[in-house]
Amino acid sequence: MKNIELLRFITAGSVDDGKSTLIGRLLHDSKSIFEDQLCAIEKTTKRRGLEGVDLSLLTDGLQAEREQGITIDVAYRYFATPKRKFIIADTPGHEQYTRNMVTGASTANLAIILIDARRGVLTQTRRHAYLASLVGIPHLVVAVNKMDLVGYSKEVFESIVGDFGEFASGLNLRNIIPIPISALSGDNVVERGSSMPWYEGETLLEVLENIEIDHDINMEDFRFPVQWICRPQTEEWRDFRGYMGRIESGSLRIGDEVTVLPSGRTSRVRAISTFDGDLIEAVAPQSVTLLLEDEIDISRGDMIVKSENRPDLSKEFEAMLCWLSEDRLDVRRRYLIKHTTKTARIMIDRIACRVNVNTLEQESGVEVLSMNDIARVGFKVQQALASDSYSKNRATGSFIVIDEATNNTVAAGMMI
Amino acid sequence: MGNLHIISRRLTHLDVLESEAIHILREVAAECANPSLLFSGGKDSIVLLRLAEKAFRPAKFPFPLLHIDTGHNFLEVIDFRNRRALELGERLIVRSMEESIRQKRVILKHPDQSRNAFQSVTLLDAIAEFRFDACIGGARRDEEKARAKERIFSFRDEFGQWDPKNQRPELWDLYNTRVHPGENIRVFPISNWTEMDIWQYIAREKLEIPSIYFAHRRKVIRRGDSLLPVSHLVRPLEHEKIEELSVRFRTVGDMTCTCPVESNASTLEDIIVETATTRVTERGATRMDDQTSDASMELRKKEGYF
Numbered sequence: 001m002k003n004i005e006l007l008r009f010i011t012a013g014s015v016d017d018g019k020s021t022l023i024g025r026l027l028h029d030s031k032s033i034f035e036d037q038l039c040a041i042e043k044t045t046k047r048r049g050l051e052g053v054d055l056s057l058l059t060d061g062l063q064a065e066r067e068q069g070i071t072i073d074v075a076y077r078y079f080a081t082p083k084r085k086f087i088i089a090d091t092p093g094h095e096q097y098t099r100n101m102v103t104g105a106s107t108a109n110l111a112i113i114l115i116d117a118r119r120g121v122l123t124q125t126r127r128h129a130y131l132a133s134l135v136g137i138p139h140l141v142v143a144v145n146k147m148d149l150v151g152y153s154k155e156v157f158e159s160i161v162g163d164f165g166e167f168a169s170g171l172n173l174r175n176i177i178p179i180p181i182s183a184l185s186g187d188n189v190v191e192r193g194s195s196m197p198w199y200e201g202e203t204l205l206e207v208l209e210n211i212e213i214d215h216d217i218n219m220e221d222f223r224f225p226v227q228w229i230c231r232p233q234t235e236e237w238r239d240f241r242g243y244m245g246r247i248e249s250g251s252l253r254i255g256d257e258v259t260v261l262p263s264g265r266t267s268r269v270r271a272i273s274t275f276d277g278d279l280i281e282a283v284a285p286q287s288v289t290l291l292l293e294d295e296i297d298i299s300r301g302d303m304i305v306k307s308e309n310r311p312d313l314s315k316e317f318e319a320m321l322c323w324l325s326e327d328r329l330d331v332r333r334r335y336l337i338k339h340t341t342k343t344a345r346i347m348i349d350r351i352a353c354r355v356n357v358n359t360l361e362q363e364s365g366v367e368v369l370s371m372n373d374i375a376r377v378g379f380k381v382q383q384a385l386a387s388d389s390y391s392k393n394r395a396t397g398s399f400i401v402i403d404e405a406t407n408n409t410v411a412a413g414m415m416i
Numbered sequence: 417m418g419n420l421h422i423i424s425r426r427l428t429h430l431d432v433l434e435s436e437a438i439h440i441l442r443e444v445a446a447e448c449a450n451p452s453l454l455f456s457g458g459k460d461s462i463v464l465l466r467l468a469e470k471a472f473r474p475a476k477f478p479f480p481l482l483h484i485d486t487g488h489n490f491l492e493v494i495d496f497r498n499r500r501a502l503e504l505g506e507r508l509i510v511r512s513m514e515e516s517i518r519q520k521r522v523i524l525k526h527p528d529q530s531r532n533a534f535q536s537v538t539l540l541d542a543i544a545e546f547r548f549d550a551c552i553g554g555a556r557r558d559e560e561k562a563r564a565k566e567r568i569f570s571f572r573d574e575f576g577q578w579d580p581k582n583q584r585p586e587l588w589d590l591y592n593t594r595v596h597p598g599e600n601i602r603v604f605p606i607s608n609w610t611e612m613d614i615w616q617y618i619a620r621e622k623l624e625i626p627s628i629y630f631a632h633r634r635k636v637i638r639r640g641d642s643l644l645p646v647s648h649l650v651r652p653l654e655h656e657k658i659e660e661l662s663v664r665f666r667t668v669g670d671m672t673c674t675c676p677v678e679s680n681a682s683t684l685e686d687i688i689v690e691t692a693t694t695r696v697t698e699r700g701a702t703r704m705d706d707q708t709s710d711a712s713m714e715l716r717k718k719e720g721y722f
């Protein structure tokens with residue numbers, strides 16, 4: 001089978017900047033819309049007394065979204081070109097639904113931040129750009145949309161790109177690509193169109209197809225959080241004891257010396273087993289079963305690493321926290337943390353500073369965190385966690401916070 | 417120990433999707449007290465079973481298989497379901513709608529009515545009977561616009577209801593599996609797979625599938641844009657005539673509302689070629705029950721349907 005890469009991307013930006021319309025346009029012009037889907041949205045558009053087809057209806061699939069003409073939660077869409085397969089997450093622009101934007105962003109390789117050419121850079125544009133940099137999305141496309149409404153003006157485009165660049169210089173974004181587009185008429189989305197001859201860069205689809213994503217996964221540091229212990233205890237497999245999990249980063253070979261954290265016990269890799277046979281070497285993100293030479297006590301939540309390359313082991317952490325819940329953070333309460341495959345109690349007892357998403361200023365002296373706040377916090381965990389900084393390793397640097405009373409996910413965190 | 421393989425090649429998109437699904441299955445096994453896996457004998461759940469083998473062998477699955485039998489299933493599919501469960505040596509629980517109808521838990525307007533929408537009642541009863549806190553299903557986001565909105569771990573309240581406006585955030589692949597007693601999580605390990613991925617995976621893994629997925633001659637009736645399969649449940653109306661065509665099924669569900677498409681695809685390779693060029697979605701072509709209104713899937717899901 002041909003080796004096709006998978007690119008995950010999101011659309012983000014302020015309310016009504018045209019995110020859903022853009023996805024619709026991308027699917028439509030790349031011939032990824034099916035006849036019955038087109039038929040259905042034509043009917044809905046007509047029923048509302050509107051002209052043509054409203055392409056945003058392709059992703060706004062919930063009744064409430066269609067009634068209100070807004071996106072409430074992430075919609076996932078899939079399409080493929082001969083070059084790549086794509087998973088798109090269309091995220092909502094409304095501030096109220098920021099947590100759904102973060103949900104989409106957390107697994108993306110690339111973000112398209114839309115800006116309405118008439119309105120320029122808004123608070124929500126900044127918030128989403130900041131969140132994209134915070135969750136470490138390596139590539140950012142700045143799509144200045146609705147160019148048809150500003151006479152396809154080069155000056156408008158350049159001034160918005162300038163404004164955005166000024167704000168983004170304070171962010172940690174590796175790669176920023178500006179494109180002027182019209183999601184409504186399709187210019188520079190899949191087809192170049194003839195309205196903006198002054199733009200010589202790639203179209204959006206060309207960027208999506210060609211951008212390099214090989215280096216987005218950490219291939220240096222072997223990290224294997226244990227998910228599940230396999231002990232068949234049948235006649236045939238009497239002594240089998242396999243440690244099942246997914247290689248989150250790096251690679252491993254038979255014979256490598258490994259250390260189990262937090263216990264610190266060491267052993268060697270006897271076999272790397274899969275349903276399809278044993279392997280000599282395995283790489284992230286493969287799911288495998290490890291067999292070790294020695295009988296050591298290992299359970300779910302432990303992490304197997306190479307002895308010469310260990311993560312930090314600690315009970316106290318500093319992290320960036322996105323508070324997602326309508327209930328505020330209570331610094332006197334205990335919460336649960338889920339980090340890799342481990343769940344433990346934590347106390348978030350210090351708010352070092354809160355980030356003002358408009359100015360990127362760090363505000364100190366903050367006592368509470370409310371929904372959508374982003375802050376640097378200190379916390380203590382009841383058991384030691386093996387972790388890396390998020391900037392080095394997404395998988396071992398990320399965590400969620402759960403409120404035991406409601407069982408809700410109340411925050412997303414990134415180790416510093 | 418068999419032959420050793422070296423990973424010289426880069427991982428393909430199917431490898432990545434497979435590994436994601438295995439990871440999800442192991443998370444359910446580790447964190448949920450009493451999960452089950454919904455197995456219908458259809459292509460998506462056949463893929464799920466292979467993924468479960470990859471996730472847990474050489475041990476047994478840490479959950480039973482569960483089928484909600486509408487009583488309107490194709491015989492080939494039920495045979496296949498039984499045989500596959502036996503081959504795998506896994507426990508299969510079947511709960512039937514016939515029983516729910518006998519107990520007046522489900523009341524039909526007329527006996528041949530499509531039973532798809534009523535499956536939720538039998539499913540929720542089975543969940544209560546066995547106290548399942550998680551049900552693993554083979555739904556995919558590319559199937560339908562309401563499904564496109566759903567989380568991989570989709571929380572249901574004590575009435576089995578989905579609240580699409582208030583879903584839990586789902587970050588990275590750190591899944592929050594916690595529920596209070598009586599509540600339930602639906603887990604969709606192949607959320608990110610497309611119909612094409614499924615066919616390519618079935619071909620790659622050489623999975624056996626029920627024969628009705630391949631082109632065969634069948635008596636059908638044209639109704640609207642659909643071809644209805646003639647059976648003891650579906651008879652022609654007065655002005656309709658029966659035709660015999662070469663067809664295959666893209667999905668297999670309730671016989672009264674699952675329609676085949678015209679096709680000569682007799683091998684997996686043929687099906688993959690057809691899937692690449694089709695202009696109609698999987699459910700659009702084949703499910704009468706999704707065509708009744710713009711939001712039929714969302715409404716059914718809110719009531720506890722998969």
Ligand SMILES: Nc1nc2c(ncn2[C@@H]2O[C@H](COP(=O)(O)OP(=O)(O)OP(=O)(O)O)[C@@H](O)[C@H]2O)c(=O)[nH]1
Nearest residue numbers: 015016017018019020021070071093146182183184
């Ligand atoms: N003239 C013009 N209108 C556009 C363009 N793109 C989108 N629109 C219109 O802008 C409005 C909002 O579009 P949506 O795609 O729903 O916006 P959104 O960013 O997805 O909004 P939320 O998801 O609710 O944040 C709709 O009326 C679109 O038709 C464009 O390029 N030109």
Ligand SMILES: [Mg+2]
Nearest residue numbers: 019020070071
């Ligand atoms: Mg939208």
